[in-house]
Amino acid sequence: MIPSRTPIPVDKLALAVVHAPDRAIPAPAGAREESLRFLLQTAADSGVTRVATRPDGDGERWLGQSWPFPSPFKVSVRTVPVSDGVDRVEARARRSLERLGLPRGEALLISSASDLAGTEGRALWDKLQALKDRGLYRRIGFCAAVEDGPALLARRFQPDIVQLKCNLLDQRAQHAGVLSELASLDVAVHASSIFADGLLFMNSEALPPEMHRHAPTLSRIRRRLAEARVDPMQATLAYALGLPEVSAVVASVASAAELRAVVAATHARTPALDWAAMQLEPAAASAASSRRISTAA
Numbered sequence: 001m002i003p004s005r006t007p008i009p010v011d012k013l014a015l016a017v018v019h020a021p022d023r024a025i026p027a028p029a030g031a032r033e034e035s036l037r038f039l040l041q042t043a044a045d046s047g048v049t050r051v052a053t054r055p056d057g058d059g060e061r062w063l064g065q066s067w068p069f070p071s072p073f074k075v076s077v078r079t080v081p082v083s084d085g086v087d088r089v090e091a092r093a094r095r096s097l098e099r100l101g102l103p104r105g106e107a108l109l110i111s112s113a114s115d116l117a118g119t120e121g122r123a124l125w126d127k128l129q130a131l132k133d134r135g136l137y138r139r140i141g142f143c144a145a146v147e148d149g150p151a152l153l154a155r156r157f158q159p160d161i162v163q164l165k166c167n168l169l170d171q172r173a174q175h176a177g178v179l180s181e182l183a184s185l186d187v188a189v190h191a192s193s194i195f196a197d198g199l200l201f202m203n204s205e206a207l208p209p210e211m212h213r214h215a216p217t218l219s220r221i222r223r224r225l226a227e228a229r230v231d232p233m234q235a236t237l238a239y240a241l242g243l244p245e246v247s248a249v250v251a252s253v254a255s256a257a258e259l260r261a262v263v264a265a266t267h268a269r270t271p272a273l274d275w276a277a278m279q280l281e282p283a284a285a286s287a288a289s290s291r292r293i294s295t296a297a
Contacts, residue, residue: 036066052078063100077093082110090130094136097136171276179243218280
């Protein structure tokens with residue numbers, strides 16, 4: 001019998017491939033596909049075993065054409081909005097597997113908790129449960145922010161997974177007890193938006209208008225990290241990876257080079273930092289988390 005190895009931080013890492021033009025380097029179709037194959041092979045070689053996808057554009061199809069063989073990845077899929085109709089959600093979830101070239105997926109996640117909270121929430125959940133019962137997806141769940149009341153929804157629907165916005169600048173999920181409550185319900189927590197819209201990577205002039213008043217706080221946090229000789233990527237990953245209730249940390253990358261930087265930061269020694277001192281005030285964190293996150297899935 002081969003003994004199991006000790007878990008390492010990269011075991012928690014989940015990869016979300018960014019196809020958006022503002023992140024991905026423009027390239028002819030052939031070069032783009034080769035770049036994606038290289039990125040996925042780099043992930044496999046680095047020990048990353050999870051991939052998170054969205055039903056946007058051609059991203060699923062590109063991934064389906066680029067998996068290494070044999071593929072080591074467990075793939076999670078997100079639903080289209082319930083405003084398209086619950087039957088459309090089911091059909092699109094099936095179609096996602098076809099586009100990805102997979103007989104089954106690891107997880108199917110409702111893209112917005114508000115879809116569950118609406119009048120069609122139960123019918124929507126029943127569709128996901130039926131797909132799980134048929135063996136098309138091993139686990140089901142939903143994506144949420146703290147404001148959505150994820151623990152209350154988890155008590156009602158009993159998901160396998162909740163993908164929750166949680167990061168160094170917005171630690172409310174931890175300090176409000178949301179993470180521990182989900183863990184007590186036996187729900188696996190996947191942390192998303194871990195780079196907080198890239199706020200720690202911007203200088204004050206590049207901040208979005210609604211965040212300008214928080215420039216001094218962000219500068220102070222960056223200064224503390226610099227004094228501790230910790231770069232922002234290492235700090236953001238170390239915070240999320242260090243949360244005991246979190247079983248997966250979703251990080252977006254647009255190239256193999258970005259992936260190597262993320263993996264290197266993941267393997268770095270965990271810094272001895274006062275994590276609570278690194279967060280923004282709740283109002284600012286809420287504003288950041290409500291904006292479209294371009295640097296994390």
